[in-house]
Amino acid sequence: MNRRAFVTAALSSTLLTALPLRATGGETPAPFHHDQVVARARELAQQDYRPRQEVPQDWLDLSYDEYKAHRFRTKDAIWSKSDSSYNVDLFLPGLYFRHAVQVNTVQSGMTRPFGFDMSLFDRGEIAPPLSTTGPLGYSGLRLRTQLDQPNKKTEFCVFQGASYFRAIGVGQAYGLSARGLALKTGDPMGEEFPDFIEFWLEAPAPNQRSMVVHALMDSPSVTGAYRFTVTPGATTVMDVEAQLFAREDLDNAGLAPLTSMFLFDRTNRYRFDDFRPNVHDSDGLLIKNGNGEVLWRPLANPTHLQISSFMDENPRGFGLMQRSRHLQDFEDLEANYHRRPSLWVEPRGDWGKGSVTLVEIPADKEIYDNIVAYWRPRDTLPAGAELPLSYRLSWGEDPQMDLARVVDTAAGARIFGDPGRLMTVDFEAHPLLEGDPEEFEVHLSSPHVETSDGVLQRNPATGGLRLAFSFAPNAENHVELRLQLRRGGRSASEVWLYRWTA
CATH class of the missing domain: 2.70.98.10 (Beta-galactosidase; Chain A, domain 5)
Structure with a gap:
């Protein structure tokens, strides 16, 4: 079978x-x-x-x-x-x-x-x-x-x-x-x-x-x-x-x-x-x-x-x-x-x-x-x-981890500017994410491509934070991405890992 x-x-x-x-x-x-x-x-x-x-x-x-x-x-x-x-x-x-x-x-x-x-x-x-x-x-x-x-x-x-x-x-x-x-x-x-x-x-x-x-x-x-x-x-x-x-x-x-x-x-x-x-x-x-x-x-x-x-x-x-x-x-x-x-x-x-x-x-x-x-x-x-x-x-339900969770990931083609991919990552409303988005450090990296700095802003629909960023895959057939939000050097969110494939 x-x-x-x-x-x-x-x-x-x-x-x-x-x-x-x-x-x-x-x-x-x-x-x-x-x-x-x-x-x-x-x-x-x-x-x-x-x-x-x-x-x-x-x-x-x-x-x-x-x-x-x-x-x-x-x-x-x-x-x-x-x-x-x-x-x-x-x-x-x-x-x-x-x-x-x-x-x-x-x-x-x-x-x-x-x-x-x-x-x-x-x-x-x-x-x-x-x-x-x-x-x-x-x-x-x-x-x-x-x-x-x-x-x-x-x-x-x-x-x-x-x-x-x-x-x-x-x-x-x-x-x-x-x-x-x-x-x-x-x-x-x-x-x-x-x-x-x-x-x-x-x-x-x-x-x-x-x-x-x-x-x-x-x-x-x-x-x-x-x-x-x-x-x-x-x-x-x-x-x-x-x-x-x-x-x-x-x-x-x-x-x-x-x-x-x-x-x-x-x-x-x-x-x-x-x-x-x-x-x-x-x-x-x-x-x-x-x-x-x-x-x-x-x-x-x-x-x-x-x-x-x-x-x-x-x-x-x-x-x-x-x-x-x-x-x-x-x-x-x-x-x-x-x-x-x-x-x-x-x-x-x-x-x-x-x-x-x-x-x-x-x-x-x-x-x-x-x-x-x-x-x-x-x-x-x-x-x-x-x-x-x-x-x-x-x-x-999910186990409790005392860190802000990722609740949604979305992806699509970058419509304006150079060709590439646009990603959005939504974090839930959480006490660790309260305050001005500018107070948070965005740790975003990839071993395969350069990413944009990204825009971190409050999502009024969820009360949490959303990061939007882009990258150009170039000749890569897969791209590994890693993201975490920190505040004052301490973790505020779980680590988001993503594999994009062509």
């Missing part, structure tokens, strides 16, 4: 009908501890990789509408007949999802597998009869709990497809995804997608706010054991603990990878005949590096694959942000792009030397996830090695 076909499936996952798992009744509960998942991953890594069987062909041949026509009865969700604070729905395999995963529940330290039960969902008129034998199971799971609506359990988190998962804060709409691990992203030989092949779900108590999900990962190059502690809210927080085991040398591994979509904004609007002014799940990469410097890199939809590396040691955080928060930014009443979450990664412990890596893939439609960001360690993880990993994921 190529990358674009797969991420299309991931984008569609929250629209799919769900199927609960029911215990078959014949299994004897067994003691469970996360160390058992770690031991399983370690043992798998010492064996040759064995591809899993695909579900029967008639399941794979379903059309999208036929797939959706199999309707899950939510009243039969996992723990729906108990006083647990969570219900769990499980998704059908088939169509884009070629493999089933094993799902287990854990109650009072004892685990029991659930068996596949076709009788727990209703078939619509167009739903064809399907095979009932073969490697059947479930393709993923969805978490529901009481959020902002009393006595109603609302969905907020989905694990489905390879090692993909995503979540939202209260009132938000699904957007970007995270993954357990990215391998060989942007590699000419193709990307490798590790799979979560088994889940263990710990049953929460009646008033418990967090839920714990364990996952076993397998792939030709690596195995892994994951533990997710998920806490929903205005910002949904996931504490992730993982142990990776390398089957082969891992020289292009992406830790804590994020996957999103960026089609266009005001920097490349001219390429798309579309009624909307912007189309994207995320509009920028935010980094707080090991030195405490805050970097903002607006995203691009390039005409050729481009990879950017931000060298660092022990990063404090990175993430893909959605800063466009008004309906008029998109004018889309269905996609609700203004309600898509930002996703911030906070490493725990010493991640050493490496780089925050941004991969931007050309895309012509919004159905493709064409943006990937992750931490790439500098050193290769050799075959047979183990790597412990711990980090926090926050799904919601």
Whole structure:
């Protein structure tokens, strides 16, 4: 399956009908501890990789509408007949999802597998009869709990497809995804997608706010054991603990990878005949590096694959942000792009030397996830090695950095004077930017071209500051730009980084 076909499936996952798992009744509960998942991953890594069987062909041949026509009865969700604070729905395999995963529940330290039960969902008129034998199971799971609506359990988190998962804060709409691990992203030989092949779900108590999900990962190059502690809210927080085991040398591994979509904004609007002014799940990469410097890199939809590396040691955080928060930014009443979450990664412990890596893939439609960001360690993880990993994921609004943020970047041809490009960068209204614009120092530079001095002025629409400047690309096919506002020698804004391409 190529990358674009797969991420299309991931984008569609929250629209799919769900199927609960029911215990078959014949299994004897067994003691469970996360160390058992770690031991399983370690043992798998010492064996040759064995591809899993695909579900029967008639399941794979379903059309999208036929797939959706199999309707899950939510009243039969996992723990729906108990006083647990969570219900769990499980998704059908088939169509884009070629493999089933094993799902287990854990109650009072004892685990029991659930068996596949076709009788727990209703078939619509167009739903064809399907095979009932073969490697059947479930393709993923969805978490529901009481959020902002009393006595109603609302969905907020989905694990489905390879090692993909995503979540939202209260009132938000699904957007970007995270993954357990990215391998060989942007590699000419193709990307490798590790799979979560088994889940263990710990049953929460009646008033418990967090839920714990364990996952076993397998792939030709690596195995892994994951533990997710998920806490929903205005910002949904996931504490992730993982142990990776390398089957082969891992020289292009992406830790804590994020996957999103960026089609266009005001920097490349001219390429798309579309009624909307912007189309994207995320509009920028935010980094707080090991030195405490805050970097903002607006995203691009390039005409050729481009990879950017931000060298660092022990990063404090990175993430893909959605800063466009008004309906008029998109004018889309269905996609609700203004309600898509930002996703911030906070490493725990010493991640050493490496780089925050941004991969931007050309895309012509919004159905493709064409943006990937992750931490790439500098050193290769050799075959047979183990790597412990711990980090926090926050799904919601931007993290607070105590510096003025960039809220918009626009670009176009310089209409008057010599040929060239005109850029405008808008900074939000912020206490650090109060006062006369002449009090601020503009630090604008490029290793490739000379830029104009620029004009810094108050933007009456936002209350913040806008810098307008120009440059002539000449023979350059790409130009790197860097900008920061300072006052009295101290940082007043984050650092804006931009790559212009011909």
